[in-house]
Amino acid sequence: MRVIVVGAGVTGLTVGVRLVEAGYEVHLLARELPLETTSAVAAALWYPYRAHPIERVLAWSQRSLEEFTALAGGDEDCGVVMRAGVELVRERGDVPGWAPAVPDFARLESAPPPYDDGWRFTAPVVEMPVYLTWLRRRLERAGGTVTRMALSALPDQADMVVNCSGIGARLLGPDSDVIPVRGQVVRLAQVGVEEWVLDGSGLTYVVPRSRDIIVGGTDSEGEWDRGPSPDAADQMLARAVALVPELADAPVLGHRVGLRPARPTVRLERDASSPHQTLIHCYGHGGAGVTLSWGCADEVLGLVKGLTG
Numbered sequence: 001m002r003v004i005v006v007g008a009g010v011t012g013l014t015v016g017v018r019l020v021e022a023g024y025e026v027h028l029l030a031r032e033l034p035l036e037t038t039s040a041v042a043a044a045l046w047y048p049y050r051a052h053p054i055e056r057v058l059a060w061s062q063r064s065l066e067e068f069t070a071l072a073g074g075d076e077d078c079g080v081v082m083r084a085g086v087e088l089v090r091e092r093g094d095v096p097g098w099a100p101a102v103p104d105f106a107r108l109e110s111a112p113p114p115y116d117d118g119w120r121f122t123a124p125v126v127e128m129p130v131y132l133t134w135l136r137r138r139l140e141r142a143g144g145t146v147t148r149m150a151l152s153a154l155p156d157q158a159d160m161v162v163n164c165s166g167i168g169a170r171l172l173g174p175d176s177d178v179i180p181v182r183g184q185v186v187r188l189a190q191v192g193v194e195e196w197v198l199d200g201s202g203l204t205y206v207v208p209r210s211r212d213i214i215v216g217g218t219d220s221e222g223e224w225d226r227g228p229s230p231d232a233a234d235q236m237l238a239r240a241v242a243l244v245p246e247l248a249d250a251p252v253l254g255h256r257v258g259l260r261p262a263r264p265t266v267r268l269e270r271d272a273s274s275p276h277q278t279l280i281h282c283y284g285h286g287g288a289g290v291t292l293s294w295g296c297a298d299e300v301l302g303l304v305k306g307l308t309g
């Protein structure tokens with residue numbers, strides 16, 4: 001059976017890999033190729049952020065954590081590594097709902113001022129340019145294809161279509177519930193930082209990768225501008241240096257902006273209203289598309305199998 005997947009970000013590529021490796025004929029169509037997508041901008045730390053509903057998000061995150069952990073231990077070229085780090089928060093409260101999924105999650109005995117609480121754990125860091133290239137190669141080796149194509153509507157000439165168009169679902173759904181949450185990051189040279197750090201009460205994060213360090217972030221709802229703001233970059237860097245003083249002299253390598261596809265809930269379901277073909281939607285992953293990717297792809301595969309017998 002032929003399946004068209006719309007989108008070549010982390011969602012479309014992961015869904016494509018799962019389907020093609022299960023024996024389906026898979027073709028991805030996308031306006032932006034993998035390295036041009038929002039997915040390529042992500043930091044990307046495994047962390048369930050700005051995605052709902054919480055029960056499904058927890059299950060998808062846990063499944064992805066297992067998959068990323070296996071990839072980090074099994075394939076040196078995939079760009080996934082397990083890194084320890086710490087999240088700091090200014091007001092003591094409950095630990096996050098996903099904590100039981102993380103084997104070495106440990107609450108800090110004391111947090112450095114001005115923080116009041118925090119926790120340390122090991123999480124996958126997914127170096128997106130490397131990982132997206134690796135995913136695309138895995139898809140193509142199994143017989144899948146990726147073609148650049150800007151669509152004004154979902155295709156109606158395939159047996160089955162999976163819509164993984166991220167923020168593009170606003171037009172292709174059409175779904176006005178999907179809104180952009182603009183995120184900006186600064187890329188710094190790697191100056192020997194090994195652990196990631198998050199300020200869980202604000203938007204500051206420092207995520208080291210093999211050759212650079214991603215510093216974030218911003219979180220502007222409803223903004224479409226993909227141009228980096230120099231002021232936002234300066235503010236982020238000042239906050240990041242306060243968290244990790246070693247960054248003070250790190251050379252700036254570049255600035256990136258991405259539009260998180262936020263939605264009140266992730267839309268992962270069959271759309272029975274489509275008259276032409278079987279249509280499955282998988283979009284609206286907000287700030288956690290990488291974190292949810294394998295869990296969602298497995299669920300899409302389950303839906304496709306159920307529909308094709």
Ligand SMILES: Cc1cc2nc3c(=O)[nH]c(=O)nc-3n(C[C@H](O)[C@H](O)[C@H](O)COP(=O)(O)OP(=O)(O)OC[C@H]3O[C@@H](n4cnc5c(N)ncnc54)[C@H](O)[C@@H]3O)c2cc1C
Nearest residue numbers: 007008009011031032039045151166168183258289290291
């Ligand atoms: C600054 C920043 C930091 C982030 N950090 C993290 C993190 O640490 N961890 C994490 O899990 N997540 C993180 N995210 C969120 C994550 O990047 C997104 O949730 C994820 O990229 C969504 O992936 P996607 O494949 O659904 O969408 P996208 O990557 O946006 O891909 C959508 C695809 O659909 C295609 N498309 C859209 N419309 C059309 C059309 N009309 N015709 C043809 N093709 C179309 C696009 O061209 C593209 O190929 C971050 C995001 C940002 C911006």
